[in-house]
Amino acid sequence: MTLQVAPPEVGTSPDVMATAERRRGWLVVAEQESRDLWTSGRGLILLLLFSILLSAVTYLTSTNQALNFLEQRESVNLVLQLAVAVGVLVTLVVSADGISGERERGTLESLLVTPVSRRAIIAGKLIAALTMWFATFIVTIPYVWVLARGVGILGQAMALGLFVGTLVAVGLGSVGLLISGVCNSNKTSIAASLFLLLILFAPTQLPSGLPQGWFFEVLLRANPVASALAYISSMLVEGHSWTEDLSYLITPLLTALIAGGALVFAGPRLLRLTPGVSAG
Amino acid sequence: MTSMTVEAVQLTKHYGARSAVEDVSFEASEGEIVGLLGPNGAGKTTTIRLLTTVLVPTSGGFSIAGHPSTSATNIRRCIGVLPESSGYPAHQTGGEYLRFFARLFGLSRGTARSVAAELLAIVGLEERAESPISTYSRGMRQRLGIARALVNDPVVVFLDEPTLGLDPAGQAQVLDIIRAIAKGRDATVVLSTHLLPEVEEVCSKVVILNRGRVVASGSVGEVISGALIKQSAQLRVPLDLVERARNVLAGFTNLVVDQPAEQRDVLSLVVDRPGSETGPGSGDVMNAALAAITAAGIPVLRFELEGARLSDAFLKVTGEAAL
Numbered sequence A: 001m002t003l004q005v006a007p008p009e010v011g012t013s014p015d016v017m018a019t020a021e022r023r024r025g026w027l028v029v030a031e032q033e034s035r036d037l038w039t040s041g042r043g044l045i046l047l048l049l050f051s052i053l054l055s056a057v058t059y060l061t062s063t064n065q066a067l068n069f070l071e072q073r074e075s076v077n078l079v080l081q082l083a084v085a086v087g088v089l090v091t092l093v094v095s096a097d098g099i100s101g102e103r104e105r106g107t108l109e110s111l112l113v114t115p116v117s118r119r120a121i122i123a124g125k126l127i128a129a130l131t132m133w134f135a136t137f138i139v140t141i142p143y144v145w146v147l148a149r150g151v152g153i154l155g156q157a158m159a160l161g162l163f164v165g166t167l168v169a170v171g172l173g174s175v176g177l178l179i180s181g182v183c184n185s186n187k188t189s190i191a192a193s194l195f196l197l198l199i200l201f202a203p204t205q206l207p208s209g210l211p212q213g214w215f216f217e218v219l220l221r222a223n224p225v226a227s228a229l230a231y232i233s234s235m236l237v238e239g240h241s242w243t244e245d246l247s248y249l250i251t252p253l254l255t256a257l258i259a260g261g262a263l264v265f266a267g268p269r270l271l272r273l274t275p276g277v278s279a280g
Numbered sequence B: 001m002t003s004m005t006v007e008a009v010q011l012t013k014h015y016g017a018r019s020a021v022e023d024v025s026f027e028a029s030e031g032e033i034v035g036l037l038g039p040n041g042a043g044k045t046t047t048i049r050l051l052t053t054v055l056v057p058t059s060g061g062f063s064i065a066g067h068p069s070t071s072a073t074n075i076r077r078c079i080g081v082l083p084e085s086s087g088y089p090a091h092q093t094g095g096e097y098l099r100f101f102a103r104l105f106g107l108s109r110g111t112a113r114s115v116a117a118e119l120l121a122i123v124g125l126e127e128r129a130e131s132p133i134s135t136y137s138r139g140m141r142q143r144l145g146i147a148r149a150l151v152n153d154p155v156v157v158f159l160d161e162p163t164l165g166l167d168p169a170g171q172a173q174v175l176d177i178i179r180a181i182a183k184g185r186d187a188t189v190v191l192s193t194h195l196l197p198e199v200e201e202v203c204s205k206v207v208i209l210n211r212g213r214v215v216a217s218g219s220v221g222e223v224i225s226g227a228l229i230k231q232s233a234q235l236r237v238p239l240d241l242v243e244r245a246r247n248v249l250a251g252f253t254n255l256v257v258d259q260p261a262e263q264r265d266v267l268s269l270v271v272d273r274p275g276s277e278t279g280p281g282s283g284d285v286m287n288a289a290l291a292a293i294t295a296a297g298i299p300v301l302r303f304e305l306e307g308a309r310l311s312d313a314f315l316k317v318t319g320e321a322a323l
Helices: A014-039 A042-066 A072-096 A100-105 A108-112 A118-147 A154-182 A186-205 A214-222 A224-236 A246-270 B044-051 B072-077 B094-104 B109-122 B138-149 B168-185 B196-202 B220-226 B239-249 B282-295 B310-318
Strands: B004-015 B018-029 B033-037 B059-064 B079-082 B156-160 B188-192 B205-210 B213-218 B232-236 B255-258 B266-271 B302-306
Touching: A014 A042, A014 A118, A014 B094, A042 A072, A042 A118, A072 A118, A072 A154, A072 A186, A072 A224, A100 A108, A100 A154, A100 A186, A118 A154, A118 A246, A154 A186, A154 A224, A154 A246, A186 A224, A214 A224, A214 A246, A224 A246, B004 B044, B004 B188, B018 B044, B018 B059, B018 B188, B018 B205, B018 B213, B033 B044, B033 B168, B033 B196, B044 B059, B044 B156, B044 B188, B072 B079, B079 B138, B094 B109, B094 B138, B109 B138, B138 B156, B138 B168, B168 B188, B168 B196, B196 B310, B205 B220, B205 B310, B213 B220, B213 B310, B220 B310, B232 B282, B239 B255, B239 B266, B239 B282, B266 B282
Parallel strands: B033 B188, B033 B205, B079 B156, B156 B188
Antiparallel strands: B004 B018, B004 B059, B205 B213, B232 B266, B232 B302, B255 B266
């Protein structure tokens, strides 16, 4: 038995290769992670469950709309809010598996000994997790189209959902990866992420909304999910302009910036065989 | 001329107050297979993780293919690693898995495809290239892991327990591949294993660790001599020539010759003071004794060496009762 493998990229200088690795590393990781997510069936199952839920909610809202219990704008708002909430949920679940899952499956060490930087690996994982959000958004389009017929808010609703949902998904996807990096096990990471989302999402689902008063207003604005959904609602239901309640987007934006920044800063220390940023 | 590819100098790793590796130093050159031995918890895996930049040393340093430990990316570019108990994505195919890693090393899609196909053929998995890894046996997975370690044509290959859990045929296959890596490509192989007979067979150098420290290193012969293992042998000659044989062997001052009472045609030889600084090693004494017997025209009916295997040295230097 003889091994005669040609050296990679014969004639390419190490510097050029290093640049190519830096440029493409995140893309290669994102591509493979996305393929794993969708071909393993995990992504498709989550998307199927979402579609069933969305179908049921759309049916109920359109029935209520027909009975004049619900205005058309409110129906669109309800379905769009659901899409953002569930899209963010699945993004969080997938990103919460990103580092702790690799550790548990014993596949992390092989990744760590490649020349791709830790930050590029994390960026690739975040992008792959975000494909879950984009997929749920695409599935939502026909449902919103059906509900928004005749009121001329389809374009506005879609643009709003895509922008706000992406902002929240980037923020909470980053939080999911941070949690995954510091958790001892995959189960702990996913449970902690779901618990976090429940805390953030539950206040938005009270039948009468949050009670009035400055305390609850602060609570609403401090919550990236609740304030993002409030922004969607203010535009779609109350007909406000996109600049009128822009302050609602401060928390989602800060969450994305802080969590994303923490990932960039602490990423290399998170992506280790042992959990935590100080492990060594 | 061979060049130095691995140089570890007083490599130390502490986890709080606990020391995992302490002052580990050794060297290896291209084409060399270095056996990293030690009982469980001796620090073999930690040493490999330090040398592969997965862990950062507390103190000490190392260089791989001329790159210092501070240049982690350059080191990763020229090493191949099969980690201990490496996991594999079950739903990926072997080909897809290798193509992914080849691309992580900067190879284009086309080159990654051809390198993956070539490596799969080398490790005997070409027919299963497009089967999911979940359908692979343990031996096939280990071979796939070795193939992955070669996607970047590495200068140094680290294999941590590559034969763990394999049947004898699987072990033999993996050892054949390891030999081929060192001989066919002049790569240095650092091999952590518990299979001492195989280490004796394939390794040109061994480093024995115990409780995080190097307790012996050098060639297999040097380690055995250094462990001051008394080598013994059983020599059977025709009954009427036993006395003549004793007289011949009496010329060897560091050889103790005895005769078991129950076997009158057998002489028991024990090398006294093995591995002494000035005198010859155990193996040399036995060779000389045997040569003297045959030179004296005494037919050798049986000659069996005992007590100077790597496993004896290993047990002595690590103080372990069993592996």
